Each structure stands twice: as C-alpha cells, then as structure tokens.
Amino acid sequence: xxxxxxxxxxxxxxxxxxxxTVAQPVDVMTLLVEIPPGGRGLPPHKHSGPVFGYMxxxxxxxxxxxxxxxxxxxxxxxxxxxxxxxxxxxANNLPDTASRFVVVMHMVPGQPMLTYVDDDELQARRxxxxxxxx
Numbered sequence: 001x002x003x004x005x006x007x008x009x010x011x012x013x014x015x016x017x018x019x020x021t022v023a024q025p026v027d028v029m030t031l032l033v034e035i036p037p038g039g040r041g042l043p044p045h046k047h048s049g050p051v052f053g054y055m056x057x058x059x060x061x062x063x064x065x066x067x068x069x070x071x072x073x074x075x076x077x078x079x080x081x082x083x084x085x086x087x088x089x090x091a092n093n094l095p096d097t098a099s100r101f102v103v104v105m106h107m108v109p110g111q112p113m114l115t116y117v118d119d120d121e122l123q124a125r126r127x128x129x130x131x132x133x134x
Contacts, residue, residue, distance in 0.1 A: 014054065015077035027107040033090075035060070035099045041090035044117040049106035051080040058099025063089035068130040072101075082106070086117050086125065 026049060035041055041060070055072050062078060063069035065086040071093050072078050080087055082105075092099040105113055 014075075015052075015079070017052075017079055019050065025109060027109050029105045029107060029113060031103050031105065031113075033101050033103060035090070035092040037092060037097055038095040039092040039099075041092065042087075042114070042116075044086050044088050044122060045114045046084065046086055046117060047080060047082040047105060047114055048108040048111040049082040051082060051103050051105045053078045053080075053101050053103040056100045056102060058097050059093035060099055060101060061089050061091040061093045063087075063130070065125070065128050066130060069133065086122075086128075088129065 035058070053072075054077050055074050057074045059074070060072045061069055062072050064080060065088065069089055107113055
C-alpha cells in the first residue's frame with residue numbers, strides 16, 4: 001500500500017484479504033468484545049457473513065472449523081469467513097488480564113449476528129475439526 005505523505009499520519013497495513021462474496025445488500029456491525037481474565041468466550045457459533053477483527057489488548061485462543069487453534073495477540077488482525085464455518089473458540093488466553101478486540105461483521109439482513117451451534121451439529125461435523133493439541 002502506498003500513501004502520499006501529506007501529513008504526519010502513519011498508515012500501517014495490518015492485514016489484507018479479498019472480500020468473499022456476500023449477499024447484497026449487506027448489514028455491517030462493529031463490535032467491541034471484552035473477555036474477562038481466563039474467560040472462555042462464546043460457545044461454538046456461526047456468522048451469516050465474514051468477520052474482520054483486530055486484537056486491541058491481551059490474547060485470544062482462536063479456532064475455526066478446519067484450522068488448528070492458534071493464539072492471536074494484541075496488535076494482530078484475524079478473519080472469519082462466516083457462512084457455514086463453525087467458530088469453535090474465542091477464549092481469553094490469559095488468566096490474569098482481560099482481553100479486548102474489535103470486529104467488523106458483514107451480515108445477511110434480517111439474520112442474527114451469530115447463531116449458536118447445537119451438540120447434534122457439532123457431533124455430525126466432528127471430522128471437520130482440526131486435531132486438538134495434546
């Protein structure tokens with residue numbers, strides 16, 4: 001990314017991705033998510049559209065269907081494709097510090113921003129989950 005410097009502002013690309021196809025029109029919501037120290041985050045869920053996020057402070061244990069769990073640290077960006085992909089984990093990875101992140105969610109109008117996944121669906125799709133660390 002090249003930006004002509006006409007001020008003292010510094011533009012630092014954190015992450016770039018081609019936007020997947022989303023329904024038209026699309027609703028967009030920006031959320032601040034705060035997870036208390038050692039908090040487990042939300043239960044497994046899905047989003048109707050893609051989600052772009054930025055970790056403000058702390059660390060999050062992050063896991064999407066088909067991908068190994070990983071730690072996202074303050075200053076890092078992340079992405080969820082949405083649709084039929086299950087988001088398994090968004091736990092605070094730190095036992096003594098709160099974690100905060102911002103997400104920009106693209107949503108199908110009239111659908112909720114997230115839908116929880118029930119035990120039957122988790123069981124039916126267990127083969128799609130990446131192997132768990134030992």
